[in-house]
Amino acid sequence: xxHLIIVGGGISGLxxxxxxxxxxxxxxxxxLEADSRLGGKVRTVAEDGFVLEGGPDAVVRYKPWAVALMxxxxxxxxxxxxxxxxxxxxxxxxHQAQPIPPGLQMVIPGDLWAMVLSPxxxxxxxxxxxxxxxxxxxxxxxxxxxxxxxxxLGKQVWERLVAPLSGGIYGGDPYALxxxxxxxxxxxLEQSHGSLIRGAMQQxxxxxxxxxxxxxxxxxxxxxxxxxxxxxxxxxxxxxxxLNTGVERLERLREGWRVHAREGVLEADAIVxxxxxxxxxxxxxxxxxxxxxxxxxIPYGSSATVSLAFPKAKLPARVGHGMLIxxxxxxxxxxxxxxxxxxxxxxxxxxxxxxxxxxxxxxxxHSLTQQAxxxxxxxxxxIPTPQRTWTFRWQEGLPQYxxxxxxxxxxxxxxxxxPGLFLAGAAYHGVGLPEVVRMGQETALRALAFLSGTAxxxxxxxxxxxx
Numbered sequence: 001x002x003h004l005i006i007v008g009g010g011i012s013g014l015x016x017x018x019x020x021x022x023x024x025x026x027x028x029x030x031x032l033e034a035d036s037r038l039g040g041k042v043r044t045v046a047e048d049g050f051v052l053e054g055g056p057d058a059v060v061r062y063k064p065w066a067v068a069l070m071x072x073x074x075x076x077x078x079x080x081x082x083x084x085x086x087x088x089x090x091x092x093x094x095h096q097a098q099p100i101p102p103g104l105q106m107v108i109p110g111d112l113w114a115m116v117l118s119p120x121x122x123x124x125x126x127x128x129x130x131x132x133x134x135x136x137x138x139x140x141x142x143x144x145x146x147x148x149x150x151x152x153l154g155k156q157v158w159e160r161l162v163a164p165l166s167g168g169i170y171g172g173d174p175y176a177l178x179x180x181x182x183x184x185x186x187x188x189l190e191q192s193h194g195s196l197i198r199g200a201m202q203q204x205x206x207x208x209x210x211x212x213x214x215x216x217x218x219x220x221x222x223x224x225x226x227x228x229x230x231x232x233x234x235x236x237x238x239x240x241x242x243l244n245t246g247v248e249r250l251e252r253l254r255e256g257w258r259v260h261a262r263e264g265v266l267e268a269d270a271i272v273x274x275x276x277x278x279x280x281x282x283x284x285x286x287x288x289x290x291x292x293x294x295x296x297x298i299p300y301g302s303s304a305t306v307s308l309a310f311p312k313a314k315l316p317a318r319v320g321h322g323m324l325i326x327x328x329x330x331x332x333x334x335x336x337x338x339x340x341x342x343x344x345x346x347x348x349x350x351x352x353x354x355x356x357x358x359x360x361x362x363x364x365x366h367s368l369t370q371q372a373x374x375x376x377x378x379x380x381x382x383i384p385t386p387q388r389t390w391t392f393r394w395q396e397g398l399p400q401y402x403x404x405x406x407x408x409x410x411x412x413x414x415x416x417x418x419p420g421l422f423l424a425g426a427a428y429h430g431v432g433l434p435e436v437v438r439m440g441q442e443t444a445l446r447a448l449a450f451l452s453g454t455a456x457x458x459x460x461x462x463x464x465x466x467x
Contacts (some may be wrong), residue, residue, distance in 0.1 A: 001027070001028050002027060003266075004028070004029045004268060004269065004271075005029075005268040005270075005271050005272070006020075006029065006032070006271075006274065007032050007247050007272065007273050007274065007275055007283075008032075008033065008040075008273065008274035008275040009031055009032075009039070009040070009241070009243070010038075010039065010042070010274060010425070010436070011227075011433055011440070012040075012424050012439055012440040013274035014031075014230045015230075015436065015441055016272050016440035017029060017031050017230075017234045017239055018069070018234055018444075019445065020445075021239050024448050029234075030239070030241075030268075031239065032245045033241070033242070033245060034245065034246035035244070037243070038227055038243070040055075041054070041055035041397075042224065042227055043055055043392065044221070044222030044224025045390060046221065046222065049351075050307075050309060050347055050353060051222050051343075051347075052222075052339060052346065053224075053305070055305070056432075057218060057337065057342075058082075058216035059216070060216060060432065060434060061215060061216065061217050062215070063434035065434045065437040065441065066434040069437050069441075070226060073226070073233060075226065078221065078225065079217050079219060079220075080217070080218055080220050081216065082214060082215070082343065083321075083342060083343065085319075085320050087099035087100060087319065088100070088321050089320045089321050089322050089323065089324060090319055090320060090323045091120060091326055092323055092326060092329060092331070094329030094330055094331075097323055098118070098119045099118070099119075099120070099319075100120070100161070103204050104165075105200040105203045105204055105207075106185060107165040107166050108162065109157075109197060111201070120160050121161070124156070125154060125156030125160070128154030128156065128157070129156075129157045130197070131154070132153050132195050132197045133195050135152070137191060138152075141180075142178055142403055144176055144177065144178075144179070144403055145176075145178070145183060146163065146176070146177075147175070148179045148187070158327070159327040159328060160326045160327075161326075163175070163326065164324035164327065166182070168324055168335055169182075169432070170182060170400065171303050171334070171397055171400075172301035172398065172400045174327075176403070177400070177402065177403075178401050178404065180406055181401040181406050181409075182405075218343060220344075220345060223433075242263070245261050245262065246261060247260070247283060249283070250271065250283050252287060256268060257271050257421070269420060269451055270420040270422065270450055270451055271420060271421050272423075272424060272443055272447055273421070273422070273423050273424070273425075274423075274443075275425065276399070276425065276426075276427060277295040277296070277300070277412070277425075278295070278300065278396065280412075280425075281295035281296045287421075288418060290411060290414060291412045291413070291414050291415035292415075294408045294411035295408075295412045297408055298405070299399070300396045300398065300399055300400065301360045301397050302359070302361060302394060302395050302396070303357070303360075303394045303397030303398060304358045304359075304361060304363070304391065304392060305356065305391070306355070306390070306391050306392075307339065307355045307391075308354045308369075308389055309347065310351065310387065311350060311351060311387065312340075312351055316380050316381075318338045321337060321338055321341055321342035322338050322355075331375045332371040332375055333357065333358055333372060333375045334357050335357055337357070339355050351387070354376070356368075356371075356375070356376075358371070359397060365391040368393070369389055369391060373386070398426065399426055399427045409429070412428070413428070420450060420451075422447050424436070424439040424440050424442075424443035425439065
């Protein structure tokens, strides 16, 4: 019987395990995870009536892969959307908070009239953005995302709108993002329509406003329930999960692989690595030095969240689901989520649950909490002492898709020329939960095709077969 080993028990690894098992129920599969728990950055804590997320708190519905997996697991009845509110969020420009203009397509204005009316931009900022309708196309090649947006829409749109929105997706320094890796659709709009605004307006007419429907989805008990059900489903069908099992070395055999872990040695016919780029680079150093070097050059930024519970009566009125912070506005936080106003059932009735999120910070837990309180004090004036505090820090928060990322990924994936080795995860083609589910599924199908000597179906075909 063939043996497939999956290294890494985050959402990508769990998705690979699930789809491999669904497609080949009699295949021997072993999932190795160095930590004491599965799920990676998906971590839900439920205590004393509070339900909070240490990492991501939702999936987007318009990217179907995460939602499809939840439904395949029988979780549709637990799926919830955000509480209705308008506006859904604000952006603080350093002086005051203003609503995010409606009609956004990705992170740029798709409703010209809404942009004209928005108090987030000054008359000069609006006039500069409108020049996008007249200026010539830029080069088709890659460029820093901040330079791309400022070239098309101006500095004010970048600092007050696009930087906080894109920074909330990727963390780190949004200016340095590779436009072609992080937002290739926007580059396509420029090339096909000659204008970002013109292209976004057409998309807005065709799609409508995503905020008009429910853009985000979660589970009533938090995304941690997703991890629990995935773990139960795969382990309940004979797949072996080994926690606290870090892989130290891979050895290529004449036929197959030998996996050297701290807890022993295993042999496999195929391996799927879903580990972060630095860990994958270490494992490939002696097997494919060029791929390892490319992986080592994918930077990561740290991230952290701090959740604070306050008596609701002692807080000022909060608008919408939260607040993003504009670039260069003097805050330490990237933004805030008013968790109790975004999701139902996340706090006892008389309490408010506030989540602050940070990126690229070396602060310890106490300092993170103090920074969050300082920034809340800047927003609200005097604030009460929080009744409960939860802090989560991620040293390898998110891979940074900086300029040259696509070339690095192409070089890294050359490691798959080693027979039976496959790579998946957030380091390659998308940092969101839907993207890593898709990559886990596609990679599992390719691994099974290798083991059976057949061509792999696409992820969409696999979803149809298994959904």
